[in-house]
Amino acid sequence: MNPTAQGTLAPSRPRTANKALVVLLIGAAALVAGFVLPWIGFAKITLSLLAQALFDALLATSVGFLFLQNGRVSFGQAAFFGLGGYAFGILVARNLAGPELALLLALAIPTLAAFLLGLVVARVTGVAHAMLTLAVGQAFYEVAFRWRELAMGDDGMSFTLPSKFFGFSASRLQDPGVMVVLAWSILVLVLVSLTLFTRSRTGQIAAAIRDNEERARFIGYSTTVPPALVYAIAAFVAAIAGVLQAVYNGYIAPQMFHWSLSGFALIMSIIGGAKFVIGPAVGAVVLFYIKDVAGQFAEYWPAIVGGILVVVTLTMPQGIIGLAVKQWRRRQRR
Amino acid sequence: MTELAIEGVRLSRRFGGFTALDAVDIGVKRGEIRGLIGPNGAGKSTLIDVLSGRAVNWDGSVRLNGEDVSRLTPQERRKRGMARSFQRTNIFPDLTVEQQLRIASWAVEEAEIDEVMSEFGLVALAGVPAGEISYGDQRRLDLALALVGRPSVLLLDEPAAGLTMEESLGLARTLRDLVTRWNVTVLLVEHDMQVVFSICDRISVLHLGRSLSEGTCAEVRANPTVIAAYLGTEA
Numbered sequence: 001m002n003p004t005a006q007g008t009l010a011p012s013r014p015r016t017a018n019k020a021l022v023v024l025l026i027g028a029a030a031l032v033a034g035f036v037l038p039w040i041g042f043a044k045i046t047l048s049l050l051a052q053a054l055f056d057a058l059l060a061t062s063v064g065f066l067f068l069q070n071g072r073v074s075f076g077q078a079a080f081f082g083l084g085g086y087a088f089g090i091l092v093a094r095n096l097a098g099p100e101l102a103l104l105l106a107l108a109i110p111t112l113a114a115f116l117l118g119l120v121v122a123r124v125t126g127v128a129h130a131m132l133t134l135a136v137g138q139a140f141y142e143v144a145f146r147w148r149e150l151a152m153g154d155d156g157m158s159f160t161l162p163s164k165f166f167g168f169s170a171s172r173l174q175d176p177g178v179m180v181v182l183a184w185s186i187l188v189l190v191l192v193s194l195t196l197f198t199r200s201r202t203g204q205i206a207a208a209i210r211d212n213e214e215r216a217r218f219i220g221y222s223t224t225v226p227p228a229l230v231y232a233i234a235a236f237v238a239a240i241a242g243v244l245q246a247v248y249n250g251y252i253a254p255q256m257f258h259w260s261l262s263g264f265a266l267i268m269s270i271i272g273g274a275k276f277v278i279g280p281a282v283g284a285v286v287l288f289y290i291k292d293v294a295g296q297f298a299e300y301w302p303a304i305v306g307g308i309l310v311v312v313t314l315t316m317p318q319g320i321i322g323l324a325v326k327q328w329r330r331r332q333r334r
Numbered sequence: 335m336t337e338l339a340i341e342g343v344r345l346s347r348r349f350g351g352f353t354a355l356d357a358v359d360i361g362v363k364r365g366e367i368r369g370l371i372g373p374n375g376a377g378k379s380t381l382i383d384v385l386s387g388r389a390v391n392w393d394g395s396v397r398l399n400g401e402d403v404s405r406l407t408p409q410e411r412r413k414r415g416m417a418r419s420f421q422r423t424n425i426f427p428d429l430t431v432e433q434q435l436r437i438a439s440w441a442v443e444e445a446e447i448d449e450v451m452s453e454f455g456l457v458a459l460a461g462v463p464a465g466e467i468s469y470g471d472q473r474r475l476d477l478a479l480a481l482v483g484r485p486s487v488l489l490l491d492e493p494a495a496g497l498t499m500e501e502s503l504g505l506a507r508t509l510r511d512l513v514t515r516w517n518v519t520v521l522l523v524e525h526d527m528q529v530v531f532s533i534c535d536r537i538s539v540l541h542l543g544r545s546l547s548e549g550t551c552a553e554v555r556a557n558p559t560v561i562a563a564y565l566g567t568e569a
Binding site for chain 2: 201204205207208210211212214215216217218219220221222
């Protein structure tokens with residue numbers, strides 16, 4: 001109880017500013033590194049798979065961010081992935097909007113929907129939350145699957161990109177080399193932004209609500225809006241992934257909404273480390289690599305993923321990044 | 335301006351057929367430390383819940399520094415100067431000690447946290463996640479969270495629960511010293527009579543959801559009804 005024996009407080013603001021600077025520098029380096037990817041000499045098919053892995057990484061980041069900031073497991077994040085892709089595809093295919101406006105709406109609609117949903121869903125915890133998100137996601141899937149007039153139902157719908165997109169040739173976005181650089185750059189920007197968000201005031205308040213909702217209320221916070229905001233941000237990231245995939249493939253299908261996509265994204269998060277912003281993206285890349293290596297056993301892929309999940313859960317419950325951080329801290333202490 | 339910092343008028347709360355609070359009146363003067371004692375099931379925690387805004391579906395009215403706050407949410411009451419702690423340790427286990435105190439300070443106009451950390455001996459633990467500190471430190475952190483921003487009224491629900499005798503008395507001394515210097519009005523629910531008698535100015539006794547008695551420590555100790563209902567002959 002004696003205050004004099006407790007030392008002094010370390011100044012926290014400069015330390016926080018330094019950390020933010022480090023995050024920005026790492027982000028800048030990663031951004032530059034992305035431009036090298038197409039020049040490494042990967043085959044087109046590899047670049048194409050890598051582009052898909054980056055879409056997965058974005059979706060996994062969305063799922064992981066929801067867990068990290070709100071402490072909620074979602075089986076319905078694919079709903080926002082699909083909503084982004086479908087909104088863009090339908091608006092462009094039916095000439096309802098120019099590609100720029102279509103992009104804006106394709107990102108805004110899922111984000112707004114998630115915010116409104118978050119105001120309600122964020123109050124539900126545990127298994128009930130997981131089931132609720134699963135139900136919401138599957139409801140979208142069923143609509144996309146059965147409503148043929150919307151986008152050809154279960155057949156899915158192809159669409160042609162307009163010739164220009166923000167002044168550039170839109171067809172270039174379907175070149176794997178270009179898409180890899182674009183998706184990588186977006187992923188890096190998303191990871192940096194989310195990291196900065198977790199360190200921001202709103203991010204820390206959301207984390208406090210995640211930790212102890214009741215206590216957060218009694219220290220003076222509304223516990224409704226910050227979690228809903230996290231839902232909106234996570235949906236925005238999922239929608240980016242959905243739009244990128246739709247643009248790259250020029251095709252949308254109900255599978256974009258399917259719960260199994262959310263499930264795989266969750267597995268990627270767990271493997272990479274859901275308690276870290278970068279963890280899910282790392283998990284996605286690792287799974288992509290393993291999938292590539294184990295290509296000849298493609299038909300057993302779900303079993304391989306299941307096996308990896310079991311091993312990771314048992315041996316490194318905080319995922320790959322969690323293990324790396326633990327090792328690094330151990331070394332620091334020596 | 336009223337001299338009562340916190341006032342509950344005819345507070346009642348029922349759980350089905352059980353009456354937890356039955357038209358209880360309570361008023362605590364500004365700067366006073368009021369003990370609230372009674373046997374288990376007397377309605378002490380329910381009273382704290384009603385006063386702090388945690389309870390729903392209750393009757394009566396609550397005034398904070400003369401203002402009717404009966405319909406306000408806990409967050410609105412906090413911004414008006416009412417804070418509380420809980421029977422079970424109620425902290426943010428994944429956040430560091432400093433981080434959660436800082437978050438608490440943002441809610442009350444950027445209040446300073448260095449002083450409250452020092453007062454509760456938490457400075458050395460600033461960077462440690464709260465889930466990793468000892469139970470005694472967690473109890474002190476719980477109190478520190480409530481005291482960030484120097485609330486005018488502090489409602490404490492068994493702050494010494496689970497602490498050793500030595501820790502309890504240490505906590506009581508710190509609390510007494512701090513609330514006196516900061517002029518905080520305290521309503522304290524506590525089963526440890528040593529803690530209650532060592533820091534309270536006055537004591538209210540609840541029994542079966544009703545007010546049984548109120549007075550100074552000496553008056554309550556000598557009250558035959560209180561002795562029969564709660565304290566026993568050892569008190």
